[in-house]
């Protein structure tokens with residue numbers, strides 16, 4: 001029976017000399033899912049991706065890709081590297097036919113697919129012009145289409161959103177969703193949490209080569225503290241005494257001389273009890289706002305601001 005996982009890493013480490021770029025990394029990506037591979041600069045994302053593809057060998061541990069090893073299943077993988085590079089004098093169609101050929105596609109089949117995908121991505125009028133006449137966003141789309149032309153089962157995208165404007169970022173998000181809809185597995189690396197928040201079921205977070213989190217978006221957000229902001233004629237003593245409060249931060253002056261307090265809560269405690277006490281107790285509150293943590297909040301906590309915990 002085929003494995004339920006498109007990608008599986010077990011105890012993987014990568015040393016460059018004495019320096020450990022990746023340490024004891026284990027995680028799995030279910031088939032047909034979109035996985036965000038998250039971490040600050042230098043976390044070890046690219047080093048890990050290169051090992052998944054068989055472009056470099058792990059110093060320790062094992063990697064299974066589509067039931068085999070990266071180098072053996074390369075034809076079933078689509079890869080967008082962080083460093084982009086296209087032949088500037090070639091046209092998008094010829095470039096994509098060339099890239100399809102590297103994956104064993106016949107020129108007639110890849111040409112048909114290239115025209116179809118370029119047209120769908122709004123590049124119809126540029127498909128026979130030299131790539132050097134395209135904008136950066138357009139070139140990036142061409143490179144992405146080049147890595148998808150052979151309809152790979154697993155798509156690995158290293159920092160695919162970097163250098164794209166918001167409209168092209170949105171277009172790329174749509175392309176990633178479409179890939180998953182047709183059954184492909186997508187893993188993309190990024191340090192911008194908003195993309196992962198919109199796209200992923202599961203995320204893996206790395207810091208300084210070590211995994212600090214693996215799980216669903218909801219599980220990640222639960223790791224960040226919630227907070228409640230209260231504005232009114234309230235003293236620090238009054239808000240500190242509310243149920244479940246772990247920390248009180250002065251958030252500056254509110255309107256008409258009111259105080260603004262930001263309250264953090266003990267792990268697992270919701271702000272509900274504190275709010276009830278405020279309202280039932282008749283405290284002078286003019287405004288309140290409960291803040292649900294975002295993936296960005298979770299990233300800051302889980303990566304300890306980029307330092308290992």
Ligand SMILES: Nc1ncnc2c1ncn2[C@@H]1O[C@H](COP(=O)(O)OP(=O)(O)OP(=O)(O)O)[C@@H](O)[C@H]1O
Pocket residue numbers: 016019021039040041042043044045046047048082191
């Ligand atoms: N070939 C190499 N030789 C020595 N050190 C390397 C090599 N490649 C990467 N490193 C180091 O390993 C660490 C992880 O780098 P890597 O490129 O994997 O991180 P990353 O998470 O992809 O970072 P970024 O988001 O900045 O691209 C960094 O400290 C980097 O300097």
